[in-house]
Amino acid sequence: MRKNKSESEGEAFMSKKEIGRRAFMKSSLAGVGSFFFLPPNGGELGLRAQTEKPDGKKIVRRVLGKTGIKLPPINMGVMNSDNPNLVRAALSGGMVMLDTAQTYQRGTNEAMIGEVLKGRPRDSFVLATKSRLPHDQKTGIYLSEATEEAYAKKIDTSLKNLGLDYVDIYYHHNVWAKESALYEPILNALMKAKKAGKTRFIGITTHRNEPEIIHAAAESKVYDVVLTTYNFKQKHYPEVRSAMTKAADAGLGIVVMKALGGRQLQEGSREPIDPKAALKWALQDPNTHTIIAGFTTFDQMNLDLSVMEDPVLTKPEKAHLQRGALMAGLYCQGCGQCLSQCSQALPIPDLMRAYMYVYGYRNIVAAQDLVTSLELPLKVCEGCDSCPVSCAIGFRVRDRIRKVVRLREVPLEFIA
Incomplete structure (x- = not known):
């Protein structure tokens, strides 16, 4: 039987992933070596500029590659927040960029931000948003209905929601297949939007298979910005760091x-990850031009602002991170080893991310939205006497899936 193009692309992608998994497993054995911490760059951690807050305190800024945009080291990811006053406080406190998406807060986040931005000088903030089109849940490869016209409509919808003539960055969202990163219909829509002045710059976001996607973005000569996961819990952080360096060198x-x-050092532990230490770890890399932090309270915001003023890791913070890096925690590595093992072909990395949203970030809305978007079978994890999935870092996959899929049964109005 002749295979169609989608099936052939899917098999090729999974073959490449097998090679990637072996590399991942090899890197995970390296442990926490000297490469885990980078030396400060002349005591300035790669800082490019400084500005003063209204209270006279210094806020350092870094340049976002060839875009030339100068940003403080931490900005607001608005995914988890529906409080316009918190967004206003973040901007007043010295943050500049707001990161949202068309689907956040069940499609209301862009409009909420648009209300906050009304009347503000357009050069006083940087706005980034994102969207994607239908794709195969297992391979990440786009389906036939993912057309240039459909993506162009997504861009126009975002502008309408925000009440803006243009955004600063429009991201091609949640990509983990190289073929999708280079998918011409979406790239064409983004390039036309940039030419038409609807977005100043083009970006791509990735939650897993990050090194390959970052390399693809640099090679494409289309993308200006990459939004990637990067944290001390990643077993493959050296590969992510290397890809970030090459991409930054390319502009x-x-x-x-x-x-x-994931916020928790270990599942069930009462000891949380020290957020200041985790943020500082990412900022020690001069190629981290900025971090988007998904805070939901004023206390969390103030903590993030304090890191902006003093990003140097202390010895106790380093010890905390070294210990935490050896624990499985709640953060899924996205290695994909589980995908070929599951008899139901479940999108396990996405389900593990939903689990983290619930038990780490306490964001039930985001978790439910993710779970319901996955087109799961009616009965999940019920046909196997024992689970054949063996997680590379020891997650009890079946238990986590069973817990998180229960969100499908909870009425939306009970959560929203």
């Missing part, structure tokens, strides 16, 4: 997300 701006690595 791309590097924005980091998921810097806290």
Whole structure:
């Protein structure tokens, strides 16, 4: 039987992933060596400029690659927040960039931010948003309905929601297959939007298979910015760091997300990850041009602002991170080893991310939205006498899936 193009691409992608998994497993054995901490760059950690806050305190800024945008080291990821006053406080406190997406807060986040930005000088903030099109949940490869016209409509919808004539960065969102990173219909839509003045710059975001996607972004000559996961819990952080360095050398701006690595050192532990230490770890890399932090309270915001003023890791913070890096925690590595083992072909990395949203970030809305978007079978993890999936870092995959898929049964109005 002749295979269609999508099936052939999917098999080729999975073959490449097998090679990537072996590399991942090899790197995970390296442990926490001297490469875990980078030496400060002349005591300035690669800082490019300084500005003063209203209270006279200094805020350092870094340049977002060839875009030339100068940003403080931490900015606001608005995914988890529906409080416009918190967004206003972040901007007043010295943050400049707001990161959102068309689907955040069940499609209301862009509009909320648009209300906050009304009346503000357009050069006083940087706005980034994102979207993606239908794709195969297992391979990440786009489906036939993922057309240039469909993506162009996504861009226009974001502008309408935000009430803006243009955004500063429009991201091609949540990509983990190289083929999708270079998918011409979406690239064409983004390039036309940039030419039309609807976005100043083009970006791509990735939660897993980050090194390959970052390299693809640099090679494409289309993308200006990469938004990637990068944290001390990643077993493959050396590969991510190397890819970030090459991309930055090529002129791309590097924005980091998921810097806290799941918030909890270990599942069931009462000891949280020290957020200041985790943020500082990512900022020790001069190629981390900025971090988007998903705070939801004023206390969390103030903590992030304090890191902006003093990003140097202390000895106790280093010890905390070294110990935490050896624990499985809640952060899924996204290695993909589990995908070929599951008899139901479940999108396990996405389900593990949803689990982290619930038990790490306490964001039930985001977790439910993710779970319901995955087109899971009616009965999940019920046909196997024992789970054949063996997680590379020891997650009890079946238990986590069973817990998180229960969110499908909870009415939306009970959570929203």
